[in-house]
Amino acid sequence: xxxxxxxxxxxxxxxxSGLTKRYRNVLAVxxxxxxxxxxxxxxxxxxxxxxxxxxLRMLLxxxxxxxxxxxxGGQRYPELADPLRHVGAVLEASSAHKGRTxxxxxxxxxxxxxxPRERADQAxxxxxxxxxxxxxxxxxxxxxxxxLGIAAAMLGDPRVLILDEPANGLDPEGIRWMRGFLxxxxxxxxxxxxxxxxxxxxxxxxxxxxxIAAGQLVRQGPVEQVIGSMxxxxxxxxxxxxxxxxxxxxxxxxxxxxxxxxxxxxxxxxDAPTVGRAALAAGVExxxxxxxxxxxxxxxxxxxxxxxxxx
Amino acid sequence: xxxxxxxxxxxxxxxxxxxxxxxxxxxxxALAFAFxxxxxxxxxxxGGEEFGYTGDAASAxxxxxxxxxxxxxxxxxxVMLIGILMVTNEFxxxxxxxxxxxxxxxxxxxxxxxxxxxxxGFAFWLVTTIxxxxxxxxxxxxxxxxxxxxxxxxxxxxxxxxxxxxxWTVLGVGIGTLITNQLGAVITASVLYLIGTQVVxxxxxxxxxxxxxxAVIKWQVVWPAAASQVMITPGENEMLPAWWVGAxxxxxxxxxxxxxxxxxxxxxxxx
Ligand SMILES: Nc1ncnc2c1ncn2[C@@H]1O[C@H](COP(=O)(O)OP(=O)(O)O)[C@@H](O)[C@H]1O
Ligand SMILES: [Mg+2]
Numbered sequence: 001x002x003x004x005x006x007x008x009x010x011x012x013x014x015x016x017s018g019l020t021k022r023y024r025n026v027l028a029v030x031x032x033x034x035x036x037x038x039x040x041x042x043x044x045x046x047x048x049x050x051x052x053x054x055x056l057r058m059l060l061x062x063x064x065x066x067x068x069x070x071x072x073g074g075q076r077y078p079e080l081a082d083p084l085r086h087v088g089a090v091l092e093a094s095s096a097h098k099g100r101t102x103x104x105x106x107x108x109x110x111x112x113x114x115x116p117r118e119r120a121d122q123a124x125x126x127x128x129x130x131x132x133x134x135x136x137x138x139x140x141x142x143x144x145x146x147x148l149g150i151a152a153a154m155l156g157d158p159r160v161l162i163l164d165e166p167a168n169g170l171d172p173e174g175i176r177w178m179r180g181f182l183x184x185x186x187x188x189x190x191x192x193x194x195x196x197x198x199x200x201x202x203x204x205x206x207x208x209x210x211x212i213a214a215g216q217l218v219r220q221g222p223v224e225q226v227i228g229s230m231x232x233x234x235x236x237x238x239x240x241x242x243x244x245x246x247x248x249x250x251x252x253x254x255x256x257x258x259x260x261x262x263x264x265x266x267x268x269x270x271d272a273p274t275v276g277r278a279a280l281a282a283g284v285e286x287x288x289x290x291x292x293x294x295x296x297x298x299x300x301x302x303x304x305x306x307x308x309x310x311x
Numbered sequence: 312x313x314x315x316x317x318x319x320x321x322x323x324x325x326x327x328x329x330x331x332x333x334x335x336x337x338x339x340x341a342l343a344f345a346f347x348x349x350x351x352x353x354x355x356x357x358g359g360e361e362f363g364y365t366g367d368a369a370s371a372x373x374x375x376x377x378x379x380x381x382x383x384x385x386x387x388x389x390v391m392l393i394g395i396l397m398v399t400n401e402f403x404x405x406x407x408x409x410x411x412x413x414x415x416x417x418x419x420x421x422x423x424x425x426x427x428x429x430x431x432g433f434a435f436w437l438v439t440t441i442x443x444x445x446x447x448x449x450x451x452x453x454x455x456x457x458x459x460x461x462x463x464x465x466x467x468x469x470x471x472x473x474x475x476x477x478x479w480t481v482l483g484v485g486i487g488t489l490i491t492n493q494l495g496a497v498i499t500a501s502v503l504y505l506i507g508t509q510v511v512x513x514x515x516x517x518x519x520x521x522x523x524x525x526a527v528i529k530w531q532v533v534w535p536a537a538a539s540q541v542m543i544t545p546g547e548n549e550m551l552p553a554w555w556v557g558a559x560x561x562x563x564x565x566x567x568x569x570x571x572x573x574x575x576x577x578x579x580x581x582x
Contacts, residue, residue: 054582063580099328
């Protein structure tokens with residue numbers, strides 16, 4: 001898919017700085033800054049209403065920021081000489097004319113961007129939509145619509161891909177396909193920025209995450225690092241017929257003991273060997289002793305606690 | 312820019328709405344031509360007074376001009392609707408995002424829509440005129456008037472008809488950018504075009520009576536549809552401004568709505 005253009009790394013870097021958008025009574029995005037690197041899939045996470053869509057639309061010059069700005073490869077989107085050859089985007093609330101066929105939808109875009117007409121056929125092939133090329137958009141399933149959106153984004157063979165909740169409405173098979181597709185693009189050295197509120201999916205897909213809540217940055221970094229930074233989140237799961245005895249044995253240390261509601265104890269503040277030793281000393285019988293690392297979902301819920309919800 | 316115009320024309324060609332409007336326009340030509348032909352034969356055989364045709368208006372060239380521009384009244388409305396749909400479709404079908412991603416310079420998008428609209432207006436005029444010329448020349452020759460195509464009055468009517476088609480399509484694009492709600496724009500514009508003209512005519516007649524000054528009727532020309540009528544009507548009198556006044560007013564509306572449309576579109580958040 002690459003055509004041998006020289007592409008210095010920063011050519012495909014996204015930089016968001018101080019981005020702010022105020023709608024009449026909502027601060028949708030509040031002084032948001034982060035960067036997105038090429039060659040990696042970056043998950044853009046936040047609860048509903050966090051400001052993800054607004055941020056992506058400002059990045060693409062569809063919405064005018066109240067303050068701040070964003071660049072792609074050092075240039076604002078409208079300054080790009082050939083925007084579709086540089087950036088491909090799949091956005092929510094973006095669609096095709098219901099009465100137009102899929103292939104014609106793509107041809108219209110090719111014409112506007114000065115791309116050769118054959119790109120439309122190639123892009124349809126790429127997303128596996130060739131059999132539905134001559135069907136009207138209104139007859140497309142949700143998954144087919146999403147694929148057509150991706151085909152449109154790929155028309156110019158761009159180095160930067162921006163997708164807003166692409167997994168919405170896809171079936172498990174579609175989600176799997178999307179995951180493989182996006183990972184492949186990142187492997188080719190492209191920048192892939194994907195917004196989502198589906199955390200388990202993001203954990204499988206993203207290399208980096210940018211987490212926002214209520215329009216503000218909460219955390220940015222590689223997934224492992226962000227999860228690891230929640231050190232107090234590491235807990236030990238213990239199954240024992242003598243729960244009370246173990247709780248008593250740990251009472252004098254830094255440990256916190258909770259029930260997981262399913263007959264096991266979740267012990268925080270100490271590591272597994274410490275728990276094992278305490279159990280041995282107290283003669284407590286153990287049936288399970290495992291270290292539980294927090295997953296993205298737990299980190300996310302902790303980080304965004306109290307900031308979610310409708311604004 | 313030529314890429315963008317090509318893209319706009321492709322958008323039109325690849326949906327069926329436009330074809331329905333074209334069929335509507337050509338049906339209205341057929342009806343209008345039949346009516347005008349009947350009118351011409353009545354008038355030219357001396358019965359013009361019944362319809363208010365006297366003097367110049369009852370002459371063969373005037374009747375020929377009328378015949379050769381048959382279908383204009385509804386045709387102009389159809390091209391205006393196409394102009395409107397060129398813009399409102401982008402919002403109704405949520406394609407504005409795709410369009411502005413491909414071309415972030417929004418002024419270019421609207422300008423290319425204006426150019427594509429004028430080309431389309433020209434195409435409508437061309438097809439309409441070819442049909443009218445074929446049918447009109449046959450009708451007039453059969454009635455021993457000859458084609459009358461050498462008459463300046465006839466040629467002038469054809470050219471002004473062309474101008475009317477181009478301006479009304481452009482005006483449609485302007486209206487679309489001002490009212491992006493598809494149904495809202497289509498209904499408003501149709502009502503203003505079809506019913507508005509009568510209402511405005513009546514209002515000015517009332518006003519003229521109240522002020523006891525018939526020249527006030529002239530000022531109907533500020534209304535776009537009335538301006539269009541003035542532009543294509545030969546002659547000038549106390550109650551009828553010269554054709555170029557109508558043309559100027561109409562061009563003025565097209566320019567103002569186009570410019571305001573561009574300014575609004577540049578600032579609009581697409582979400
Ligand atoms: N056009 C708009 N007018 C007013 N408020 C808006 C508009 N678009 C978004 N908002 C508000 O801005 C906030 C962020 O919305 P959005 O960016 O869509 O969040 P997300 O994509 O993360 O779910 C929400 O509170 C939303 O209601
Ligand atoms: Mg969103």
